Amino acid sequence: MISPVKVKKGDAILSIENIRVQFNQRCVLNDVNVQVFPGEFIGLIGPNGAGKSTLFKVILGLLSPIQGSVRVLGRAAKSGDRLIGYVPQKLFLDPNIPLRARDLVALGLDGHRWGIPLPSKVRKKRVDEMLKAVDAYRFADSPVGQLSGGEQQRLLIAQALLTDPQLLLLDEPLSNLDIKSAYEVVNLVSRIGREKGIAVILVAHDMNPLLSVMDRVLYLAEGKAVMGRVEDVFRNDVLSGLYGYPVEVLHVNGRIMVVGGNNSGINGYPLECNCCKSEAAT
Amino acid sequence: MIRFLNLLFAPGFFQNTQVMNALLLGGVVAAISGVVGVFVVIRGQSFVGHAIADFGGAGAAIAVLMGINTLWGFLGFGVLSAAVVELMGDRAREHDLATGIVLSVALGVESLFLYLDTHFTGQAGAPMMILFGSIFLIKPSTVSIVVALTAATTVIIITIYRPLLLCSIDPDLARTRGVPVRIVSLLFIVLLSFVVAEGSFIIGALLSTALLIGPAAAAIRITHKLGLAMLYSAVLGTLAVWIGIVLAYDSFLWPPVRRGWPVSFFVCALILLFYLLTRLREKLPGSGIMMVRRVT
Numbered sequence A: 001m002i003s004p005v006k007v008k009k010g011d012a013i014l015s016i017e018n019i020r021v022q023f024n025q026r027c028v029l030n031d032v033n034v035q036v037f038p039g040e041f042i043g044l045i046g047p048n049g050a051g052k053s054t055l056f057k058v059i060l061g062l063l064s065p066i067q068g069s070v071r072v073l074g075r076a077a078k079s080g081d082r083l084i085g086y087v088p089q090k091l092f093l094d095p096n097i098p099l100r101a102r103d104l105v106a107l108g109l110d111g112h113r114w115g116i117p118l119p120s121k122v123r124k125k126r127v128d129e130m131l132k133a134v135d136a137y138r139f140a141d142s143p144v145g146q147l148s149g150g151e152q153q154r155l156l157i158a159q160a161l162l163t164d165p166q167l168l169l170l171d172e173p174l175s176n177l178d179i180k181s182a183y184e185v186v187n188l189v190s191r192i193g194r195e196k197g198i199a200v201i202l203v204a205h206d207m208n209p210l211l212s213v214m215d216r217v218l219y220l221a222e223g224k225a226v227m228g229r230v231e232d233v234f235r236n237d238v239l240s241g242l243y244g245y246p247v248e249v250l251h252v253n254g255r256i257m258v259v260g261g262n263n264s265g266i267n268g269y270p271l272e273c274n275c276c277k278s279e280a281a282t
Numbered sequence B: 001m002i003r004f005l006n007l008l009f010a011p012g013f014f015q016n017t018q019v020m021n022a023l024l025l026g027g028v029v030a031a032i033s034g035v036v037g038v039f040v041v042i043r044g045q046s047f048v049g050h051a052i053a054d055f056g057g058a059g060a061a062i063a064v065l066m067g068i069n070t071l072w073g074f075l076g077f078g079v080l081s082a083a084v085v086e087l088m089g090d091r092a093r094e095h096d097l098a099t100g101i102v103l104s105v106a107l108g109v110e111s112l113f114l115y116l117d118t119h120f121t122g123q124a125g126a127p128m129m130i131l132f133g134s135i136f137l138i139k140p141s142t143v144s145i146v147v148a149l150t151a152a153t154t155v156i157i158i159t160i161y162r163p164l165l166l167c168s169i170d171p172d173l174a175r176t177r178g179v180p181v182r183i184v185s186l187l188f189i190v191l192l193s194f195v196v197a198e199g200s201f202i203i204g205a206l207l208s209t210a211l212l213i214g215p216a217a218a219a220i221r222i223t224h225k226l227g228l229a230m231l232y233s234a235v236l237g238t239l240a241v242w243i244g245i246v247l248a249y250d251s252f253l254w255p256p257v258r259r260g261w262p263v264s265f266f267v268c269a270l271i272l273l274f275y276l277l278t279r280l281r282e283k284l285p286g287s288g289i290m291m292v293r294r295v296t
């Protein structure tokens, strides 16, 4: 199942070249290039509908680009690849669903297998270890449906880590969390990523909680992408070029905001961040 | 003790083959409905179960016209409608309006064929039998069909247990793990139509949903463990059917008509009672403490 893959230093874990993705003639991703290296933390930022989730689907092998190539550790992307861990945005669960935190996490180990799970010491030990790693052990036996968004997010991360991935994809894990939980989740993911040498791509509306941890940013807009260090991407000329119209990057109290419209901050509206208002209030 | 048992089980209860058949099949059907029902509740598909039952009822009415076992009618139309619902895809299925229209079409077709039954086959009792069950009219051939269906359902549910759980929690996550989501969902809805057909035969097309989701809804309020919830659900469903049969048999001696009360009435009343008891248990002052203890 898990074929040993040797990662050489300097080899990209994920290599996307000139991909183009279309839905009914409409081009969602156009000539996008991405290279991600082992242990890197990438923030994937962009306005709603920019194609962030679509890019994930392509990496996960659930969607084929009509042009270009996607390689994960040198192999073509395909679904069921255990080298990639996927953390969905949110669970839509009934509060009474008969499922404990540990049961959800265990699905990361063998949820794709046929048959009922047989109790085993090794299985329990691995699940317990992972629960501790994401600081979820204290609610291991609680029903999942009654946990908070942040607690559920930890379980989803634990679940994804149990497949022993080299690349972890998180689709808007912060969007349902309060600011404190959001920072906790970001720090958790970045710590585990560094400890285990896992590359992380985290989708966010608001780049501010990621500023201290991300190595590079991948900014998507209008079907195109730019990738680079934060200070090389969040520049008026770079983002205006991407959007195709003037946008302005504002620095407020160490935070970054991208606004569009004309160049006055008052008439401009934030292009990708919903959380700035609530953040500014704290 | 003997006197109490005599009071509980009216004379002739254990000598009556129809009653024994009813206990056997009722128990088997209630148990498998309980197990599948837990997944139905998790997946929020109780409306789908109901739609399948209504289409199955139309099928059963046609079976009466053709002079064949109504179970075939329930089964044929049930599986067919299940497949259609599944192939309609996610968007259509989540559409409240679509479900409503499908349900009324099913009932309309059902009413037409029930009407034809009463007028062309001379079986005035057919509508009652289809809508409210015929557990005391079990033919030996029915026993073997139900046993085969239940065995198949058990094997398949054990096989798809984990992938089905993953699909029910998040289909996209399941897809990324290489689970064939469409196939697993289709398999499940076919199983669902098997147990709905069996339940419709036992307590009727109108009430099969009660047997499917009632015990499951009660069970998930007693435990947070999936396997245990299925066990409790199966036990509660079986108890409801068995006690219902005993009471229905006893009721031949009861007023007002001394011709017996319908089994379906007792079964549904008991299911409701079980559900209310589990809700009550949650409301009790002590149970909060129990919850906390179990959690920590």
Ligand SMILES: Nc1ncnc2c1ncn2[C@@H]1O[C@H](COP(=O)(O)OP(=O)(O)O)[C@@H](O)[C@H]1O
Pocket: A023, A024, A028, A046, A047, A048, A049, A050, A051, A052, A053, A054, A055
């Ligand atoms: N399956 C699909 N069929 C048609 N259009 C789609 C589909 N999935 C996404 N889109 C469109 O592609 C665009 C990008 O979507 P998405 O990747 O979900 O954006 P993001 O995650 O950045 O908000 C949107 O305009 C969306 O409407």
Ligand SMILES: [Mg+2]
Pocket: A052, A053, A054, A171
């Ligand atoms: Mg998205």
